[in-house]
Amino acid sequence: MIEVFSWPTPNGHKVHILLEELGLPYRAVPIDIGAGDQFRPEFLAISPNNKIPAITDPDGPDGQPISLFESGAILLYLAGKTGRFLPPGLRERYEVLQWLMFQMGGVGPMLGQNHHFRQYAPEKLPYAIDRYTNEARRLYGVIDRRLATSAWLGGAEYSIADIATWPWLRNWKNQGMELSEHPHLERWFRTIEARPAVQRGVQVLADLRKPIHDDKSREMLFGKTQYQRR
Numbered sequence: 033m034i035e036v037f038s039w040p041t042p043n044g045h046k047v048h049i050l051l052e053e054l055g056l057p058y059r060a061v062p063i064d065i066g067a068g069d070q071f072r073p074e075f076l077a078i079s080p081n082n083k084i085p086a087i088t089d090p091d092g093p094d095g096q097p098i099s100l101f102e103s104g105a106i107l108l109y110l111a112g113k114t115g116r117f118l119p120p121g122l123r124e125r126y127e128v129l130q131w132l133m134f135q136m137g138g139v140g141p142m143l144g145q146n147h148h149f150r151q152y153a154p155e156k157l158p159y160a161i162d163r164y165t166n167e168a169r170r171l172y173g174v175i176d177r178r179l180a181t182s183a184w185l186g187g188a189e190y191s192i193a194d195i196a197t198w199p200w201l202r203n204w205k206n207q208g209m210e211l212s213e214h215p216h217l218e219r220w221f222r223t224i225e226a227r228p229a230v231q232r233g234v235q236v237l238a239d240l241r242k243p244i245h246d247d248k249s250r251e252m253l254f255g256k257t258q259y260q261r262r
Contacts (some may be wrong), residue, residue: 034058037075038085039065040237042199043103043140047085049233050107050195054114060236068257089113104136107192117192128186131178131193135200139175142167143200146207165208172201172214179216190224198224199234 036051036058038044051058063069063084070082079086079101087106092098093113100106111118119125146164149157175197178185186193201221204211211218224230 033090035061035088036085037061037063037078037087038237039063040234040241041065041084042202043083044085044237045199045202045234046103046196047087047106047110048236049199049230050110050117050192052229052233052236053195053227054110054116056110056114062237062240064240066242071257071260104132104196107132107196111192117190117195119187119189119191124187128191128193131185132196134174135193135196139171139197139200142171143207147203150208151206168207168209172204172209172217175220176214176217179220184220194220194224198230202234 034051034056036044036047038047038060039062048060063075065084069075070079070084075086076082078088078099081101083101085103085106086099086101087109088097088099089109090097098109100109108118118128142164145160146168149160149164153160175185182188184190184194185197198221201217211221
């Protein structure tokens, strides 16, 4: 059985959703990032960047156990393992991969910074808030234009590009966005939101997550602990 070391965040939900879509048996192992579980040696052994999610699969590609970190790599692995949500044709596959990389290199980092400065930063810094809110709006626009001419981000079929991107847009209100300003994105968002596997995926570990209000959680997530040499 695949073990998923995770927490209910956008990057965690990517993997939860794909596993639910695939119907693969798995066990979710909570890594409470507010309590510092991501710095434990046993987790660092499979995720040296101390970030969730990570997985272990006893039935790897050569029949031997494998562990993986980085959500994009995990999505590619699971899609490759099952032959689903990643097209077999090279042209179609690269179309999906470019939008997966768009999420990994743009949507995730920029919306993450947007959320941090709007919700968690101890000081409200207008420059940072404006910068990342404007960048979020630009990225929403890129997605909306793509979806004006394509049913899904990666082309004609629902794929890991959609699964990777959708969880990052769930907090659109906290990002200072309005879905109604991006009608093609909104259509896509609501269609994915209605999928039963997606609804199950976002509930994985969700009952364990708590608002980040205490100093310990802030230190674990944003403080000096992040930068200690290990």
